[in-house]
Amino acid sequence: MPPARRRPAPRALPLGDTDPFRxxxxxxxxxxxRQVDSDNQFEPHHHAWGQxxxxxxxxxxxxxxxxxxxxxxxxTTIVPPSRAVWIPPGARHAVTIVxxxxxxTLYIDASTVPTHWTHSRVxxxxxxxxxxxxxxxxxxxxxxxxxxxxxxxxxHEMEHADTQxxxxxxxxxxxxxxxxxxxxxxxxxxxxxxxxxxxxxAHAGASERTLARLFRDELGTSFQRWRQQVVLAHAMxxxxxxxxxxxxxxxxxxxxxxxxxxxxxxxxxxxxxxLLAQARARPQAATASSTRG
Numbered sequence: 001m002p003p004a005r006r007r008p009a010p011r012a013l014p015l016g017d018t019d020p021f022r023x024x025x026x027x028x029x030x031x032x033x034r035q036v037d038s039d040n041q042f043e044p045h046h047h048a049w050g051q052x053x054x055x056x057x058x059x060x061x062x063x064x065x066x067x068x069x070x071x072x073x074x075x076t077t078i079v080p081p082s083r084a085v086w087i088p089p090g091a092r093h094a095v096t097i098v099x100x101x102x103x104x105t106l107y108i109d110a111s112t113v114p115t116h117w118t119h120s121r122v123x124x125x126x127x128x129x130x131x132x133x134x135x136x137x138x139x140x141x142x143x144x145x146x147x148x149x150x151x152x153x154x155x156h157e158m159e160h161a162d163t164q165x166x167x168x169x170x171x172x173x174x175x176x177x178x179x180x181x182x183x184x185x186x187x188x189x190x191x192x193x194x195x196x197x198x199x200x201x202a203h204a205g206a207s208e209r210t211l212a213r214l215f216r217d218e219l220g221t222s223f224q225r226w227r228q229q230v231v232l233a234h235a236m237x238x239x240x241x242x243x244x245x246x247x248x249x250x251x252x253x254x255x256x257x258x259x260x261x262x263x264x265x266x267x268x269x270x271x272x273x274x275l276l277a278q279a280r281a282r283p284q285a286a287t288a289s290s291t292r293g
Contacts, residue, residue, distance in 0.1 A: 021047050028109035031136035042095040043194045050108040054084040057100025058078050064120040067091045074170040078233045098237045123161035129237045168229045169219045179206045180214040192253030197223040239275045
């Protein structure tokens with residue numbers, strides 16, 4: 001099966017002036033709202049503060065390298081609508097807009113971030129967390145008392161938010177095994193090319209046993225579990241663009257639509273048809289809205 005057609009390289013966007021949104025111990029949380037078109041990218045950068053990137057609509061791909069906090073391991077994460085990704089203070093990260101997105105970003109002063117929040121994670125945005133984010137999206141920052149109250153609720157909701165396994169860990173750029181990184185990059189480019197580690201090992205310059213050990217030692221997971229995350233990372237943007245489940249299953253290397261759907265529902269908690277229906281409903285809603293206008 002030939003690999004899926006690659007999308008054009010994203011255009012680099014300037015980060016813009018962050019000073020108006022810089023948090024301080026006195027105003028420890030600030031909100032920055034932006035509407036960003038697809039195929040744009042905020043190139044790798046880092047901040048002294050923590051960051052919660054909330055995807056109100058659209059689809060994001062976020063790559064985080066937490067440096068010494070996570071043995072320089074990169075994680076590439078897909079952030080679908082109504083989800084948010086936590087980026088720890090100081091972590092180098094890049095954001096690619098896969099589908100045009102309404103992006104609301106909270107900048108949280110490092111002095112208020114719990115000490116155990118050292119790893120990026122994707123969280124389900126509860127109704128209360130969503131309203132807290134929107135409450136902070138105002139031209140003027142809240143008063144000190146209101147800001148502290150909002151921050152207390154915000155941190156509580158983030159601490160107890162459900163998480164979703166949408167991240168794809170990648171080997172260290174400098175210190176990891178080159179054979180493992182080459183294999184991981186090949187799978188990321190064409191996840192449907194081979195379904196088993198044995199098949200990939202034939203082209204990797206290492207035995208299946210060696211590669212299995214490298215996945216376990218460097219990434220803390222098995223090849224099959226890691227590949228499932230890659231498949232999800234590729235499938236989510238396709239479904240969000242309205243591609244049929246059958247075509248997505250084929251492009252993901254699954255022999256049947258039912259097998260792909262079962263994997264997707266087990267990992268995501270909802271069938272792929274629901275995400276597809278949401279994607280196809282958006283243009284209709286937009287057309288209806290413009291007609292009424």
